[in-house]
Amino acid sequence: MSIGANLEKIFSLENKVIMLTGAIGGIGSVLAKGLADVGAEMALCDVDPEKLEKLTAEINENGKAKAFSLNILKMDSIKSCVDSVIKEFGRVDVLINCAGINKREGFLDVTEETYDKIMGINLKGLYFLTQEVVKHMIKANKGNIINMSSHNAVGMLGGVSVYGATKSAVTALTRSMAIEWAKYNIRANAIAPGHILTPLTTVTWEHPERAKYLRERIAMGRPGEPEEILGLTIMLASDASSYMSGMMYHIDGGCLAGGQPWPFDTKY
Numbered sequence: 574m575s576i577g578a579n580l581e582k583i584f585s586l587e588n589k590v591i592m593l594t595g596a597i598g599g600i601g602s603v604l605a606k607g608l609a610d611v612g613a614e615m616a617l618c619d620v621d622p623e624k625l626e627k628l629t630a631e632i633n634e635n636g637k638a639k640a641f642s643l644n645i646l647k648m649d650s651i652k653s654c655v656d657s658v659i660k661e662f663g664r665v666d667v668l669i670n671c672a673g674i675n676k677r678e679g680f681l682d683v684t685e686e687t688y689d690k691i692m693g694i695n696l697k698g699l700y701f702l703t704q705e706v707v708k709h710m711i712k713a714n715k716g717n718i719i720n721m722s723s724h725n726a727v728g729m730l731g732g733v734s735v736y737g738a739t740k741s742a743v744t745a746l747t748r749s750m751a752i753e754w755a756k757y758n759i760r761a762n763a764i765a766p767g768h769i770l771t772p773l774t775t776v777t778w779e780h781p782e783r784a785k786y787l788r789e790r791i792a793m794g795r796p797g798e799p800e801e802i803l804g805l806t807i808m809l810a811s812d813a814s815s816y817m818s819g820m821m822y823h824i825d826g827g828c829l830a831g832g833q834p835w836p837f838d839t840k841y
């Protein structure tokens with residue numbers, strides 16, 4: 574068998590229906606295209622119908638995608654979105670929870686409104702959308718969930734207390750999903766992106782002091798690109814990861830490892 578055919582056998586997403594929230598976002602749109610490129614049928618869910626249709630049309634030039642309207646803050650929208658995906662595809666093989674927001678404010682400045690919105694999208698919405706989807710996965714006796722957590726689940730920055738709390742919680746939920754649903758052949762894992770350049774983080778990377786602060790804390794000295802989240806996502810979505818469940822995997826350019834080293838003596 575050729576190298577290509579072997580790789581395809583291990584990592585193929587052919588005939589897998591992948592439901593992706595946050596599909597039009599910086600990371601989501603790259604995952605949507607990249608997963609479709611390796612054979613997945615994509616159910617793309619997000620709030621902005623126009624951007625969603627544009628992305629869907631782009632993917633449909635070579636792959637297969639359908640757009641579904643979702644406001645994850647609203648329980649009736651969650652229910653109707655999942656119902657529509659099931660009506661269209663008959664099943665969800667892989668759910669990728671990628672919708673998420675942030676607002677950078679000191680702990681003492683956060684209002685109840687901000688708190689509720691970040692919690693509502695990043696945590697409550699993810700929780701109840703997953704609940705709806707997993708009812709169908711249980712009936713099918715198989716399933717796979719990938720939650721987009723964050724470096725901030727473990728390593729904190731100033732002014733992101735609510736966001737960090739939601740991401741630590743998403744990591745904890747990933748463990749609950751893995752242990753409660755293993756008996757139905759459902760796996761769950763989380764990805765913790767480090768500092769990736771997307772619309773969510775442009776404000777930080779355009780801020781000279783914060784950008785300098787971050788570069789020093791990333792061993793590779795640069796932000797990640799959304800494309801650098803794709804490889805692990807393909808692996809977690811495919812059967813190559815059939816014994817992987819309940820864990821969080823970091824993609825952070827050596828941020829948690831310690832960032833850029835202090836000056837040290839070397840003969841090289």
Ligand SMILES: NC(=O)c1ccc[n+]([C@@H]2O[C@H](COP(=O)([O-])OP(=O)(O)OC[C@H]3O[C@@H](n4cnc5c(N)ncnc54)[C@H](O)[C@@H]3O)[C@@H](O)[C@H]2O)c1
Pocket residue numbers: 594595596597598599600601618619620621643644645646670671672673674694721722723724725765766767768769770771772773774
């Ligand atoms: N960019 C980074 O550095 C980084 C780092 C760690 C984790 N993450 C996580 O990765 C995920 C994607 O982030 P991104 O950088 O692509 O951000 P992004 O802002 O580009 O995309 C977020 C997506 O969530 C969608 N969304 C927002 N509110 C919604 C709602 N009410 N209902 C449905 N969808 C809604 C947006 O429309 C958007 O498409 C998020 O969960 C984020 O927390 C990003």
